Amino acid sequence: MSILDSVRKALVPIHPEGYVFIGAFAAASFVLNWLSPTLGWIGFIATAWCAYFFRDPPRVTPLRDGIIVSPADGVVSAIGFYLPPPELGMGAEPLQRISVFMSVFDVHVNRAPVSGRVMKIAYKPGLFLNADLDKASEDNERNGLIIESKLGRIGVVQIAGLVARRIVCFIREGEDIGVGDRFGLIRFGSRLDVYLPANVRPVIAVGARAIAGETILADINAGAAGATFKTG
Numbered sequence: 001m002s003i004l005d006s007v008r009k010a011l012v013p014i015h016p017e018g019y020v021f022i023g024a025f026a027a028a029s030f031v032l033n034w035l036s037p038t039l040g041w042i043g044f045i046a047t048a049w050c051a052y053f054f055r056d057p058p059r060v061t062p063l064r065d066g067i068i069v070s071p072a073d074g075v076v077s078a079i080g081f082y083l084p085p086p087e088l089g090m091g092a093e094p095l096q097r098i099s100v101f102m103s104v105f106d107v108h109v110n111r112a113p114v115s116g117r118v119m120k121i122a123y124k125p126g127l128f129l130n131a132d133l134d135k136a137s138e139d140n141e142r143n144g145l146i147i148e149s150k151l152g153r154i155g156v157v158q159i160a161g162l163v164a165r166r167i168v169c170f171i172r173e174g175e176d177i178g179v180g181d182r183f184g185l186i187r188f189g190s191r192l193d194v195y196l197p198a199n200v201r202p203v204i205a206v207g208a209r210a211i212a213g214e215t216i217l218a219d220i221n222a223g224a225a226g227a228t229f230k231t232g
Helices: 003-010 016-035 039-051
Strands: 059-060 066-070 074-082 095-102 107-111 116-124 142-149 152-160 167-170 184-188 190-196 218-221 229-231
Touching: 016 039, 059 066, 074 190, 095 218, 116 167, 142 167, 152 167, 152 184
Parallel strands: none
Antiparallel strands: 059 229, 066 218, 074 095, 095 190, 107 184, 116 142, 142 152, 152 190, 167 184
16 A cells, blocks of 8 residues: 555545635635744644544444434433424423534534434524533524434434534435434534434433444344444
């Protein structure tokens, strides 16, 4: 293997959503460098961080029936019963929810927790509180999806955070999606909430780190073996 091939394998792909931001950071860095080499170095470091933020590494997704994988990279910040957002139409009773908090250093590309059909997408404008707070589920800007799967209806909610100012969703109502497929992105710090069907129980603990498209959050058959995998 040549050195060039090794470098290509080591580089993590950048999601196209990040190109305009990386370009803007780079342009600003050249201007700052013209004003002061010290400011230029600060700008180039910020540009490198921006490219790092928009990285989109491939993932290996387990395909066993009955599991729900994490839609986001980050730390599991809450597990419990909460009322789902009213705009999703999931009822007025609390449902079990798993929340994954993404810091500005985590991968922010969101992936589908299950395979199924996207039955509903509901966007709600709101505030930009710290996404790690419980109140953020009610007050912050958010975008929710209902995925009809073999396990039942799964609610997935993208929640903007303290410095996040744009929720991006790549999929539309009525489309089919596969587990682990990319469906969205939130810029600069945020959270993902997953609302589970009654027959699925969490198999992860608060404080654990989750990897989007790989980490199993919940399972209808906890302890079952025989998973296959896909990359993407």
